[in-house]
Amino acid sequence: MGNPMTAEAHSDHEREVLAPLTGSQAYMHRARGVIARGVASAFRAASRPTPLVLDRASGSRLIDIDGNSFIDYVGAYGPALLGHNAAPILRSVLEQAERGTLFGAQHRGELELAERLVEMVPSAEMVAFANTGSEAVHTALRIAKAATGRQRIIKFEGHYHGWIDPVYLSLPGQPPAGGPLPRPASPLEALPPASDVIVARWNDSDSLLAAIDAGTSIAAIIMEPIPCNAGTFMPEPGYLQSVRDLCDRHGIVLIFDEVITGFRLAPGGAQEILGVTPDLTVFAKAIGGGFPMAMVAGRKPVMSVAAEGPLQLVGTYNGNAIGVAAANALLAEIRERGSELYQQLDHVAARLAGALTDLAAAAGCPLAVNQIGSVLQLLWDPSLPVRTYDDFARADPRPVEDLAEQLLTRGIYTRPRGLWYVSAAHSLDDIDVTAAAFEQALHEVAPSWN
Ligand code: PMP
Numbered sequence: 001m002g003n004p005m006t007a008e009a010h011s012d013h014e015r016e017v018l019a020p021l022t023g024s025q026a027y028m029h030r031a032r033g034v035i036a037r038g039v040a041s042a043f044r045a046a047s048r049p050t051p052l053v054l055d056r057a058s059g060s061r062l063i064d065i066d067g068n069s070f071i072d073y074v075g076a077y078g079p080a081l082l083g084h085n086a087a088p089i090l091r092s093v094l095e096q097a098e099r100g101t102l103f104g105a106q107h108r109g110e111l112e113l114a115e116r117l118v119e120m121v122p123s124a125e126m127v128a129f130a131n132t133g134s135e136a137v138h139t140a141l142r143i144a145k146a147a148t149g150r151q152r153i154i155k156f157e158g159h160y161h162g163w164i165d166p167v168y169l170s171l172p173g174q175p176p177a178g179g180p181l182p183r184p185a186s187p188l189e190a191l192p193p194a195s196d197v198i199v200a201r202w203n204d205s206d207s208l209l210a211a212i213d214a215g216t217s218i219a220a221i222i223m224e225p226i227p228c229n230a231g232t233f234m235p236e237p238g239y240l241q242s243v244r245d246l247c248d249r250h251g252i253v254l255i256f257d258e259v260i261t262g263f264r265l266a267p268g269g270a271q272e273i274l275g276v277t278p279d280l281t282v283f284a285k286a287i288g289g290g291f292p293m294a295m296v297a298g299r300k301p302v303m304s305v306a307a308e309g310p311l312q313l314v315g316t317y318n319g320n321a322i323g324v325a326a327a328n329a330l331l332a333e334i335r336e337r338g339s340e341l342y343q344q345l346d347h348v349a350a351r352l353a354g355a356l357t358d359l360a361a362a363a364g365c366p367l368a369v370n371q372i373g374s375v376l377q378l379l380w381d382p383s384l385p386v387r388t389y390d391d392f393a394r395a396d397p398r399p400v401e402d403l404a405e406q407l408l409t410r411g412i413y414t415r416p417r418g419l420w421y422v423s424a425a426h427s428l429d430d431i432d433v434t435a436a437a438f439e440q441a442l443h444e445v446a447p448s449w450n
Contacts, residue, residue: 017049017409022320023066024053043077043276046416048405056415057084059228059425062413070413071430075421078285080258081374082333083425089289092329093322102320109324116331117297120267123256123277124297126307133259133284134162136294137222139313141166144220146255146288146311147302154211154221154252155182156202158230158389161222161257163284166192170199172229173397173417176390180214203388205242212250222255225270225278228419229260231392232370232377233385240276247279253302253440254278259285259294264421265373266342267334289330341424344446345374348431349422352376355435363442364450365399378403378418380449399449406441 018025028051031038037045044051053065060083062070071085082089096109114127128143130136145151153166157176163165169182169191177183180198184191191197198214201207202223212218221243226234238305247254256278261270263286271277279302284294305311317323334341353371356378360367366381379386379395400418407414412434414420 011312014049020066020068020409021050021052021064024064025050027053028067041077041259043390043415045399047408052408052413059083059085060212060423060427060430066413070408071426071434073412073414073420073422073434075423076290077415078264078421079288079290080421080423080425081286083262083290083331083423083433084290086289086333086425089291089326089329089384092325093291096321096325099321101322102317104316107319107321107324109321110319113194113295113324113328113331116328116335117283117295117423120331120334121262121281121297122268123270123279123281123288123299125300126298126303128296128298128303128306128313130284130294130296130315131292131317132162132294133282134164135315136259136282136284136296137161137167137255137257138164140255140282140296140298141220141222143280143296143298143302143306143311143313144255146217146309147253147305148251150217150219152196152198152200152216152218154200154218156200156223156227156230156389158392159202159222159224159227159257160229161224166197167222169197174393176201176393178390180211199334200240201229201388201390204240205239208243208246212246212252218250218252220255220280221254222257224260225256225258225274225276226261226265226372226375227389228372228375228377230389231379232372233387233392234372235274236387240274243313244276244278247372253280255280255282257282259283260375263334264288264345264375265328267338287327287330288323289326291323292317292320292324293327295327303310310441342373345422345424348426348428349374349376351428352420352422352426352431352434355431355436359435359439359442363439363446365442365446367399374422376420376422378420385448396449399445402445402448403438403441406444407437410437410440412437412441 028038039045062072118124158172182199198211199212256268262283266272280298353369368379370377380399382395401416404414404416
């Protein structure tokens with residue numbers, strides 16, 4: 001279809017497709033004059049035929065300013081684990097707001113949250129507060145550097161850890177470099193000094209060994225323990241244990257970035273499922289139930305540099321009462337619903353993945369759906385099974401982007417890069433409606449790509 005905001009003339013078909021989205025289009029036109037790309041986070045600008053402008057959200061549904069209703073699989077980029085505006089979270093936040101939102105002092109919710117998290121997460125003995133995933137990653141790296149007295153970190157190709165300089169490189173979607181050199185996110189962005197970051201290939205012990213050889217003085221290895229941003233697939237049996245052993249041997253702090261997987265895959269995060277525990281874990285997204293909230297959890301010997309040592313962890317909004325109230329409500333809900341919550345998420349997500357896979361096969365499309373719990377990644381023509389970032393990078397993103405566009409015009413909101421989240425608010429009826437739209441979308445897209 002082409003980008004409607006840049007195309008001067010639209011065909012009759014384009015006009016028909018865009019007619020229901022005229023409010024969003026007009027908004028974006030104005031917003032581009034005063035907001036970079038018209039959006040608050042650049043990833044959102046990729047949505048076709050136009051970035052949506054929303055009026056409200058509830059459960060599994062979004063309503064845009066034109067009054068269109070969408071079944072939502074973007075899930076606010078991960079936080080909407082219980083669905084949008086989940087009642088227990090809203091209740092807790094509204095009650096808290098009446099008593100105060102930000103104190104500049106301690107409040108009971110902080111300790112309640114810290115103790116709950118320590119109870120639930122296998123490797124957590126002590127916590128620190130932050131507000132977003134990026135900030136919490138920054139905090140974890142700073143703790144690791146202070147605890148080891150070293151500077152260098154190892155990051156993996158395609159793993160995403162937020163927008164801070166030391167990790168905003170070799171990002172998902174960039175071609176693999178196949179070596180220890182970081183790739184800048186864009187030609188204009190400076191890389192950290194080569195001495196600071198080494199990039200390795202995940203699920204590949206040799207690559208990690210080479211990275212460790214290449215750099216003495218490594219403070220931390222940071223990874224998504226299940227790389228949801230880089231293909232959504234499991235570690236090879238024994239791989240994580242080999243990383244754990246390497247870290248122990250070399251005195252390196254192992255950081256699991258569980259910003260996506262934390263509380264989404266299990267009450268104790270991916271580490272509960274995988275049986276290998278890190279020294280530090282980063283949580284954000286789901287833990288805040290839709291409010292800004294992030295945490296770093298760690299073992300006492302590593303955290304002691306901040307608890308008893310000279311490192312000071314600071315921040316005006318750290319432990320803000322609203323984010324804490326939301327997190328406490330989320331964790332209470334998880335404890336109350338127990339395994340039933342995760343079984344439901346798995347069941348609905350598996351039904352969705354199965355439906356998409358079957359429809360693609362029936363249409364003769366080489367589409368695979370990697371599903372782990374409530375996280376799905378659509379891949380077009382991958383060299384299955386995906387076990388490295390190179391495999392993931394071989395998939396063609398364009399047909400999946402086209403599918404997202406076709407789905408959007410049929411009332412299904414997904415990310416163009418094919419990373420879908422199911423929430424506890426999605427029903428099997430939602431899945432049936434989605435499947436019907438997906439069949440039509442495939443029908444439109446298949447002739448161009450098959
Ligand atoms: N880590 C991971 C694994 C993420 O997916 C993200 C965000 N997509 C972040 C860190 C950064 O979180 P935030 O956007 O809240 O800064």
